[in-house]
Amino acid sequence: MNxxxxxxxxxxxxxxxxxxxxxxxxxKIAVLILLKQYVKEKKNSMxxxxxxxxxxRRMFCMLMFKLIQEAxxxxxxxxxxxxxxxFKLDALMLESFEKAMSEFCGSASIxxxxxxxxxxxxxxxxxxxxxxxxxxxxGVYVRRVAVVLERFSFAExxxxxxxxxxxxxxxxxxxxxxxxxxxxxGVLHRAQTPPPSAPEEEIHKDTAEPKQEQGEVGQPLSRxxxxxxxxxxxxxxxxxxxxxxxxxxxxxLQLKVQQIIEDLPLNTTxxxxxxxxQLRIRDxxxxxxxxxxxxxxxxxxxxxxxxxxxxxxxxxxxxHATFGHREEALAALRESIMLAQEHGDKRSLNLANTxxxxxxxxxxxxxxxxxxxxxxxxxxxxxxxxTLALHFAVKLGTVAGYQPLRLFDLLQHSDQLTxxxxxxxxxxxxxxxxxxxxxxxxxxxxxxxxxxxxLSVRDRFNCSGSAGMGSALASYAMxxxxxxxxxxxxVLLHRAREQLPRMPNAECWMISQCxxxxxxxxxxxxxxxxxxxxxxxxxxxxxxAMQQRAAIYVAKREFFNARRLLDKLAxxxxxxxxxxxxxxxxLAYCSLAExxxxxxxxxxxLRVAEDMSESQMDYELxxxxxxxxxxxxxxxxPQKAYQAIKRSMDDxxxxxxxxxxxxxxxxxxxxxxxxxxxxxxxxxxxxxLDILERSAQSFKKLxxxxxxxxxxxxxxxxxNEYGERTLRNKYAGEFRRYFMEHPIPREYLGGP
Numbered sequence: 001m002n003x004x005x006x007x008x009x010x011x012x013x014x015x016x017x018x019x020x021x022x023x024x025x026x027x028k029i030a031v032l033i034l035l036k037q038y039v040k041e042k043k044n045s046m047x048x049x050x051x052x053x054x055x056x057r058r059m060f061c062m063l064m065f066k067l068i069q070e071a072x073x074x075x076x077x078x079x080x081x082x083x084x085x086x087f088k089l090d091a092l093m094l095e096s097f098e099k100a101m102s103e104f105c106g107s108a109s110i111x112x113x114x115x116x117x118x119x120x121x122x123x124x125x126x127x128x129x130x131x132x133x134x135x136x137x138x139g140v141y142v143r144r145v146a147v148v149l150e151r152f153s154f155a156e157x158x159x160x161x162x163x164x165x166x167x168x169x170x171x172x173x174x175x176x177x178x179x180x181x182x183x184x185x186g187v188l189h190r191a192q193t194p195p196p197s198a199p200e201e202e203i204h205k206d207t208a209e210p211k212q213e214q215g216e217v218g219q220p221l222s223r224x225x226x227x228x229x230x231x232x233x234x235x236x237x238x239x240x241x242x243x244x245x246x247x248x249x250x251x252x253l254q255l256k257v258q259q260i261i262e263d264l265p266l267n268t269t270x271x272x273x274x275x276x277x278q279l280r281i282r283d284x285x286x287x288x289x290x291x292x293x294x295x296x297x298x299x300x301x302x303x304x305x306x307x308x309x310x311x312x313x314x315x316x317x318x319x320h321a322t323f324g325h326r327e328e329a330l331a332a333l334r335e336s337i338m339l340a341q342e343h344g345d346k347r348s349l350n351l352a353n354t355x356x357x358x359x360x361x362x363x364x365x366x367x368x369x370x371x372x373x374x375x376x377x378x379x380x381x382x383x384x385x386x387t388l389a390l391h392f393a394v395k396l397g398t399v400a401g402y403q404p405l406r407l408f409d410l411l412q413h414s415d416q417l418t419x420x421x422x423x424x425x426x427x428x429x430x431x432x433x434x435x436x437x438x439x440x441x442x443x444x445x446x447x448x449x450x451x452x453x454x455l456s457v458r459d460r461f462n463c464s465g466s467a468g469m470g471s472a473l474a475s476y477a478m479x480x481x482x483x484x485x486x487x488x489x490x491v492l493l494h495r496a497r498e499q500l501p502r503m504p505n506a507e508c509w510m511i512s513q514c515x516x517x518x519x520x521x522x523x524x525x526x527x528x529x530x531x532x533x534x535x536x537x538x539x540x541x542x543x544x545a546m547q548q549r550a551a552i553y554v555a556k557r558e559f560f561n562a563r564r565l566l567d568k569l570a571x572x573x574x575x576x577x578x579x580x581x582x583x584x585x586x587l588a589y590c591s592l593a594e595x596x597x598x599x600x601x602x603x604x605x606l607r608v609a610e611d612m613s614e615s616q617m618d619y620e621l622x623x624x625x626x627x628x629x630x631x632x633x634x635x636x637x638p639q640k641a642y643q644a645i646k647r648s649m650d651d652x653x654x655x656x657x658x659x660x661x662x663x664x665x666x667x668x669x670x671x672x673x674x675x676x677x678x679x680x681x682x683x684x685x686x687x688x689l690d691i692l693e694r695s696a697q698s699f700k701k702l703x704x705x706x707x708x709x710x711x712x713x714x715x716x717x718x719x720n721e722y723g724e725r726t727l728r729n730k731y732a733g734e735f736r737r738y739f740m741e742h743p744i745p746r747e748y749l750g751g752p
Contacts, residue, residue: 024145026167027072037096063087068141069231071224075171105165113161224263233269240276245499253277268294280502291316387426390414398440401577401615432468435475442619444655451476470500474512481516482657484701511540518548522555523704525748550586559590584608619655622648626664638674645671662698665691682722705742
């Protein structure tokens with residue numbers, strides 16, 4: 001709140017329409033009475049030489065902070081707060097407070113209210129010997145109430161006193177209808193049995209009473225003071241950004257926002273909080289309406305002073321850009337640029353210019369790098385923008401297939417900025433980004449390590465509901481699934497769903513869940529489940545959904561449908577580098593499965609391997625070598641195939657999932673047998689039997705039933721060729737038993 005708002009608030013006769021009144025409410029007077037009883041008890045304990053326990057003092061201080069910062073309560077809500085944990089008062093102090101409230105509205109009459117308007121009595125409360133400093137938050141609160149009461153006329157004080165009495169009487173009636181009952185003097189004591197509850201008509205009458213009584217006394221009762229509203233809005237906004245599950249539910253939050261708007265109609269940030277709340281439930285019409293109302297109520301003098309939401313038109317532009325309204329978004333950005341230039345706000349100007357460049361496909365990354373190189377500690381307002389720009393550049397470079405050394409150099413600059421200025425949110429985002437980059441470049445072990453690191457320090461970073469935390473949960477869940485730990489992966493995805501229930505932070509775990517379902521469907525030959533997950537993925541990432549659908553068609557041996565989708569993807573010009581390479585690999589799989597072993601398939605794989613090598617994507621290069629080994633083996637080139645699979649074994653066993661490791665072992669044994677002489681193949685197969693058994697067990701853990709049967713078929717056929725009837729019958733029996741438990745159509749056996 002600025003100086004102008006302070007003066008307007010202290011003047012009860014402000015001429016603003018509608019008025020912004022922070023008139024002392026009955027709740028504030030009740031808080032002062034509670035503080036007065038605490039000071040009396042503290043004085044008595046000091047006079048008697050008995051020290052008040054530190055835990056008791058600390059709990060009372062926390063209670064006062066809660067009462068000051070949050071919205072006004074009814075008397076029964078206040079009474080329930082101080083009679084229940086964690087802010088429960090001791091019996092003596094609770095009885096003195098109840099007696100003081102009863103006397104205030106009874107025998108003491110209006111003179112007790114005038115006592116709070118005398119500075120001499122206020123100075124008695126603000127005594128540092130009793131732990132209440134006049135410069136503390138509580139001291140400022142007390143002095144503000146006293147200053148406003150001092151300016152009241154007698155008629156206004158009389159209205160105020162009547163409101164307090166009504167406030168107290170309504171609270172007493174509400175308490176008497178519960179597990180407590182009213183006795184003489186207004187003091188409440190425990191009842192042996194609760195009295196019968198009041199009829200519904202009486203309850204509705206009591207709830208309708210405040211509005212009528214408010215009109216009778218003519219004194220506006222405001223539940224929300226400006227500072228209380230500001231604290232509530234900042235707290236809920238931060239929770240919506242970082243930990244949405246801890247924020248109020250959409251219905252409760254909207255009710256609070258409406259109360260703030262009724263009490264403080266000129267408070268622009270309340271409308272913006274309503275806009276954020278509407279976005280949670282995808283109510284875009286009301287969200288846009290709330291944003292326009294925030295724009296209409298933004299005073300010019302506050303635009304350069306409010307640091308939370310300076311220019312709402314930038315958010316309006318982002319909302320339009322989300323729905324593809326490019327012209328409307330550019331118009332809103334031009335307006336925000338004009339306002340930022342008028343008020344000399346460099347931070348908002350840079351943010352608006354960045355969005356303007358993004359919408360016009362003119363992203364000046366070279367300017368970002370020069371700015372980061374020249375940045376100093378004096379440019380504190382630009383640090384956040386530059387850090388976000390660096391993170392965006394890393395994401396863009398990962399999609400484009402840049403060398404990881406350049407990307408981690410940018411991340412190092414980001415770490416220097418965040419560590420130097422203690423930007424914890426950006427530090428957590430940097431950890432999540434590192435995990436994503438390592439995952440893209442095939443270092444899944446390092447990716448999982450960074451994800452676990454972020455999950456272990458989430459409380460320190462206070463990022464339980466951030467997008468980075470969602471990315472880490474999704475990445476780690478996907479890695480666990482690839483390792484065959486499907487129950488643990490589901491637990492992590494369930495936790496991510498609870499912490500990040502809505503878009504856009506929920507996008508990462510939703511994509512990961514789709515990929516987990518698709519891979520499980522491919523392993524188990526449950527095509528309906530996999531295709532259904534592809535439909536869900538298409539809403540989040542259309543290109544990835546098409547690629548996964550093509551992979552399903554390849555596994556189903558529907559190569560015509562797979563090629564049709566892959567050709568559509570290959571024709572796209574702005575396809576991410578990694579996705580484009582995977583499309584080429586799937587095309588090679590199609591050629592491998594169809595039996596068209598032409599030189600084009602080999603040349604295609606060699607070009608993909610060259611591109612992967614330039615981008616230092618070692619794991620993807622290893623998977624290409626494994627596929628190349630299968631192609632060369634079928635072309636009758638066992639030595640070349642053995643060299644290719646041998647190159648890929650280390651990377652696949654270090655960074656690959658359980659399926660890739662088992663498949664690499666299977667291909668390796670086949671290549672090893674192919675390069676041996678006919679006389680030595682039987683002995684080599686017996687030596688490699690443990691490897692094939694391990695491969696079959698890995699496929700069983702993933703429920704990849706077709707691959708398990710492929711291993712048993714291979715072993716039975718080879719032992720039949722070598723005349724080992726006992727081992728042949730053993731693995732033929734294993735095949736039959738497993739096939740009876742998991743019947744798989746024969747056309748899905750022997751796939752690539």
